[in-house]
Amino acid sequence: MSKLRVAVLGAKGRIGSEAVRAVEAADDMELVGALGRGDKLESLVDSGAQVVVELTTPASVMGNLDFCVRHGIHAVVGTTGWTDERLAQLNTSLAASPETGVLIAPNFSIGAVLTMTFAQQAARYFESVEVVELHHPGKADAPSGTATRTAQLIAAARAEAGLGTQPDATLTALDGARGADVDGVPVHAVRLRGLLAHQEVLLGGEGETLTIRHDSLHHSSFMPGILLGVRRVTSAPGLTFGLEHFLDLG
Numbered sequence: 001m002s003k004l005r006v007a008v009l010g011a012k013g014r015i016g017s018e019a020v021r022a023v024e025a026a027d028d029m030e031l032v033g034a035l036g037r038g039d040k041l042e043s044l045v046d047s048g049a050q051v052v053v054e055l056t057t058p059a060s061v062m063g064n065l066d067f068c069v070r071h072g073i074h075a076v077v078g079t080t081g082w083t084d085e086r087l088a089q090l091n092t093s094l095a096a097s098p099e100t101g102v103l104i105a106p107n108f109s110i111g112a113v114l115t116m117t118f119a120q121q122a123a124r125y126f127e128s129v130e131v132v133e134l135h136h137p138g139k140a141d142a143p144s145g146t147a148t149r150t151a152q153l154i155a156a157a158r159a160e161a162g163l164g165t166q167p168d169a170t171l172t173a174l175d176g177a178r179g180a181d182v183d184g185v186p187v188h189a190v191r192l193r194g195l196l197a198h199q200e201v202l203l204g205g206e207g208e209t210l211t212i213r214h215d216s217l218h219h220s221s222f223m224p225g226i227l228l229g230v231r232r233v234t235s236a237p238g239l240t241f242g243l244e245h246f247l248d249l250g
């Protein structure tokens with residue numbers, strides 16, 4: 001069977017360099033490109049790349065995806081910074097290239113995907129919920145894409161269950177002390193040397209609390225999800241948001 005021709009964008013970055021090694025080590029894939037900032041996207045076409053793994057920056061991702069979609073190259077995207085406007089723009093590009101698939105995964109690690117699923121399940125049963133994400137100090141964005149997505153899923157579950165605003169008697173607060181408000185869910189971002197990517201979802205009800213915690217200790221935690229995404233995206237035209245859609249979570 002012929003191997004999938006895969007290229008990595010952001011190949012010199014923290015996660016991109018790990019992805020290059022993972023693609024090279026996969027028996028069913030051939031690494032046909034490892035592009036960094038300033039490299040010409042045309043080389044993706046020349047090398048016959050079928051799937052691009054996009055791990056760059058929020059400032060670069062839209063241009064890179066526009067190129068890929070226009071050339072019918074599928075994409076697996078880990079880069080953060082997704083807003084409704086950006087997703088709408090991407091959907092417009094995809095409409096003109098209906099056979100092309102793009103997977104955007106706020107987090108490729110199975111534990112983080114499960115954290116989001118568990119938090120979504122638990123949200124309806126607790127009056128209070130806050131998200132704390134903790135990352136390495138080199139991270140450019142806050143809050144993390146994972147925390148933002150987690151808070152959005154929690155907020156949707158609360159709304160569906162008819163839960164109102166959370167109890168909070170705060171009258172005065174220093175700017176930022178209560179975190180960022182993501183659809184009514186406070187999200188707190190910690191940046192600390194020694195950390196990689198971690199998240200806690202704290203839920204509270206009368207007389208009890210539940211804490212759901214996940215820790216990514218190495219970038220290798222993201223690789224099985226990236227490889228799964230590469231294998232699946234070629235037969236998933238259009239936009240898929242979240243790796244959970246490619247997992248059988250029951």
Ligand SMILES: NC(=O)c1ccc[n+]([C@@H]2O[C@H](COP(=O)([O-])OP(=O)(O)OC[C@H]3O[C@@H](n4cnc5c(N)ncnc54)[C@H](O)[C@@H]3O)[C@@H](O)[C@H]2O)c1
Binds near residue numbers: 014035109
């Ligand atoms: N979804 C996930 O599971 C997951 C996991 C880790 C990181 N991330 C995200 O991936 C992104 C990268 O994270 P990082 O820690 O590797 O950052 P990083 O800064 O270490 O790497 C980004 C790399 O992209 C390069 N780059 C920038 N513009 C480019 C372009 N136009 N073409 C090619 N390369 C370009 C930069 O030079 C840099 O080497 C961030 O948005 C981060 O949040 C996602």
Ligand SMILES: O=C(O)C1=N[C@H](C(=O)O)CCC1
Binds near residue numbers: 106107135144146
């Ligand atoms: O290290 C990063 O940067 C990460 N970014 C993603 C996010 O913002 O959620 C995933 C976790 C690691």
